[in-house]
Amino acid sequence: MSLLLKQLFGFIKLLNSETGHNQIAAGIACGFILGMTPIFSLQSLVVFLLIFLFRIQAGAAFLSAFFFAFIAWVFDPIFHQFGSWFLTQSSLQGVLTSMYNMPLVPLTRFNNSVVMGAGVVAILCFPLVFFLSRLLILKYRKAVVERIKNTKFWKALQATSIYKWYYSYENLYG
């Protein structure tokens, strides 16, 4: 829980900072894939590794995974239907059979109707989620953060010793 809270605070801090909108957007998009995947499988592991190795905002990823998991739960029956339809397409049988017999690929559990349905939707919507969240972050920063920074209250707060102390602490320990 404390890890999730730490990630949440980190996410809010990053959201309000001047840099890192791509990191946050990538985090949300990766979290979208994690949230959509119903069970732990190979693709989840790959996404975790990506979050770990690249500068993708982990807090944003875990928060969005938590959020999208609820949405996916609601849409599971649709994913099941779509996945079943996809897995039974006669034109895809050759490819799917080859995948089923390949090493490692079966570990993705692609032959499960919900995994396949949600997976296809997640991959197709991944760029959309990335760019949409990036756009929203930029707009948020311009419309909300900038406006707050120009308020008298914020300027007054910046002049206080507590803020100066916090600012120095932030510069020193990040």
Place this chain on the structure above:
Amino acid sequence: MTDEKKANAPKVKKKKGPLRLEVILPSILILALIYGYFFFFFDSHLRKAGEYALTQVHGAEVNIGNIQTSFLNASLVIQKIQITDKNQPERDLFRIGEVRFKTLWDGLLRAKVAIEEASIKNIQALVPRDRPGRVLPPPPPDGKPGLIAKAEKEIVDQTKAKLQDNFLGDILAVVNGVDVKDQLKSLEGDLKASLRIKELDAELKKKKEEWDQRLKSLPESDYFKSLETRFKALNWNEKDPIKFANNLQTANNLVKEAKSKVEEIDKAQKDLRGDLGNYGGSIKDLEGFIQQDIKDLQKRFNIPSIDPKSISQQFFMKQIEERLVGTRKYYEVAKKYMPPKFKGEKTKEPEETLVPRKRGEGKNFTFPITKGYPKFWLKKAFISSEVSSSEYSGNITGEVLDVTSHPQYLKRPTKINISGDFPQKAIYGLDLKSVIDFTTDTPKQTVDLKLASFPIGKIVLSESSDAGLAMSPSKAALQVNAQLTEGQIMMDTKSQYNEVKYDIQAKEKFVSDLLTNIFTGIPTVTLNAKISGAWSDLKININSNLGEELARGFGKQLQAKIDEAKQRIREEIDKQIGQEKQKLQEQIKGLSGDISKSLGVRKSEVDKVIKDLEDGIKKEGNGLIKKDDMKKLEEEGKKLLKGLGL
């Protein structure tokens, strides 16, 4: 730039790249910790988890001596597995020295477990434990019989129906003489033949009433007289040709009417013959009811059949029942773990519940396996064991081939071949060959088991207050060939009990002497049984030389007594139902006589009337219509037509 200026200049943060290079060191540390865990602790934790899980499944303590896993070799070695006997916790049901598995990485990367070679070494049975094993409390009964209990009951019900309690006692009772006379006196109401006679009597009475009604509806003498009167009333001296023709027509109508009555009488006679035929058949069928009564009473008075087959069945049904129950239990347990019967077999859709569904259940689609492995495939497992100091150890060799989750893909049935001896337990010549074939749409399992020699305890053949018989062979041999196909069993079992000693107990000395004389000359007992059919309807055929010898030993004397008892039953039944039967036959005879006579009389009367009428018409017609009259009649007719302008 001065130093002061340098110090006041804002710090420019170094731009970080897309990779988190700072995680390399922690990652190495984490990986080292994981490696350390797997190297030092994983095996012992797996052993403890395995012990716990197996104990829960088995219901009694299961111990594992050691587990060694190897990630790179994808292998697993389990040593010293001890499975506590639930009924006697101070000993192990089985003890396995070592189990070794080695899976293929190629298979694991495809999420398949393909075990190239496995070995199960040093199997021992019923070995005393160092300390008693822990037995878990049994789960609370749910009040409903379990699947295995149901299956066992299905077998026991069938074998019980074929068994006669106190079989030997019944035979000896017959030897002493059976008096069925007194017992039969009060049986009249229970005899099926008697009940049938009463039914027939009631039917006959009803039929007689019907026939009386029908006879009333048939014409009687008054009616025939009226026909003659109506004929005589016709004026045959009539000169008017039209009126004469009318008279002739009326006379012909009278004949027709009389003939229609003849048809009615003929039909009634035919129906009567049919009814009488039916009753004749019913009287003959009574013999079948009498035979059934004799059988029922034979059973009721415990008069045994002493043919060799019946004796063998009565003596050895319990042994066969045990084998059948064992096979059925194996079948029910194994059924749970068998692959699906047919390709594309549909499983029942789960019922909807109010519990929120879990994520990710969906449906798993399977695709043809073109290369690679089935989900699980144990290619070959060697089984071996050598005699050790333990008296329960043995020289066992064997192999298990092609255990798989997809036999239809592999096209290889699972084969189990085990052979060996347990010298310290005097068990020799164990040879087990089993084929579990799910490669076709009709699953088939065959078991061929041979045991050349094994010690056997006391076998109770018959037990009652009057007499008891048990045999104690020093050793026995067994051969079982069984085939299971979709709920059908075909089992052929042959047993031989050697150096048999008999334990005969009887109240009366002459009985004891008789049995001792018979059994002294039978040192070897054979038991052959063939069982076939569905589990719910088994055909059991048991043969034993003991049955033959016993039937021969009791000899003609006993058979004569049994025949005499049967004859007495027959006589008593005849006596009890004889009067009723005779009365019934008389009633049928009476019905036949009275009605036949009445119908015959009426038939002759109506025949006479028809003859008289036809003779009258002939006579009157020929006498009165002459050629001149005919001419006159013709001319008058022509005049009439002219007058009408035609």
